[in-house]
Amino acid sequence: MLPAAEPAQSAAYDVVDRAVDRAVDRAVDRAELPTGRLRPLADLAPARLAALRGLLTDIDDTLTRDGAIEPAALAALHRLADAGVPVVAITGRPAGWSEPFALAWPVAAIVAENGAVLLRRESGLLLRDFVADAPRRAADWQRLQACAQAVLAEVPGALLARDSAGRLTDIAVDHSEFTRLAPDRIEQVAALMRAHGLTATVSSIHINGWIGDHDKWSGARWAVEQALGLPFVAEEWLYLGDSTNDQRMFERMPMSVGVANIARFVPQLRSLPGWVTRAERGAGFAELATALLAARAA
Ligand SMILES: [Mg+2]
Structure with a gap:
């Protein structure tokens, strides 16, 4: 169970809920939306969360606000790392922008430039790999x-x-x-x-x-295999995102979650995440992390 929302946040959550509901209703009216998506995160069975090997996540507006990581998201990354839950961040941001975060954040790897560049830390040094020679x-x-x-x-x-x-x-x-x-x-x-x-x-x-057919999906597989040394089994991972460049992940990942600010993009999305958090951006990521860690501890 997720902890109850703080009273001060309830009004904001209600506004988000209504915005998501309205956007979903409009899409359903246009017969564009598969039913059974964008369910509340509280409806995601804890046993499924507890069975995850790790998390795959978008960065912009999923961990960050205005380009900077939100404190709640950074704290959640540390809690996950302390619990031995690897996180791979997959972004359209440049390699140059991502490199300091690949060193500073407690993540297993960052895949930058939509699957083209893999950044990871090894013995305090940054390793950079490319899809193309x-x-x-x-x-x-x-x-x-x-x-x-x-x-x-x-x-x-x-x-x-x-x-x-x-x-x-x-x-x-x-x-x-x-x-x-x-x-x-x-x-x-x-x-x-x-x-x-x-x-x-x-x-x-x-x-x-x-140029090329790499994307966030191929980047996820690459990062799990190369940075973690594991065969990529999609069922063992959950993807979080917020916008149209996350669609392929929402489509292909058996478990995917949108942070609440995905409401802005729902009318344009052809594929929707299975579940949605109540909170926006980094607080939404932290909400998922809290639910996952609680499920593992139960
Ligand atoms: Mg984003």
Whole structure:
């Protein structure tokens, strides 16, 4: 059982509940939503949580708020690490942005750039692995920069993400981090990337484009096998996320959870997580961690 919500938080939780309910109702009305998804986290059987080997999680707006990890999420990562529950973070953020966190946070690994780069700590040193070899990355880089220039030239208001300098294998256009792009402009950017032969996804803050068929799903398998030395069995892991670039994980993972702020993206999601937390962002991650640790202790 989850602990009861603090009275001061109840009103906020109710607002979140109603927002999720309304978004789900609208999607059901359009016959776009499979039933039996987005159930309250309290409905997830503790025995299923207790049987998990570890957690896979998105970073932006799942662990963080405004680009910084929330204290509740960092404390939850420490509680999980102390209990021997490995956490692998999988993000569209650049390798350069992710590297300090791969060293500082108590995580088994961070998969950056949507499955292209694996970062992990070993004896206090950072290890960095790539899906593509160096000659391939150099050739892809030219094509990616040409596509980025086309986006800037053709899409009014489009700006490259401010974290672009740390990107080694992809390009990213800001839509909600430091600027606002309208939904039709976001779609225009993604379509232009695809016309250039890129894979494109929309995260909670950026539109990401890369060359190759790697993604968060292949990155999850890679991290579990390489960083943890385990065969990847999807049933042994639970994925947490909040937005459209988590859809493939929601679709493929037998157990997936959205943090409450996923309400913003429900109308655009084709695949939804099985369960949803009451709290948003890092507090939602902490809510899941608390439920998991309580289930293991029972
Ligand atoms: Mg996110």
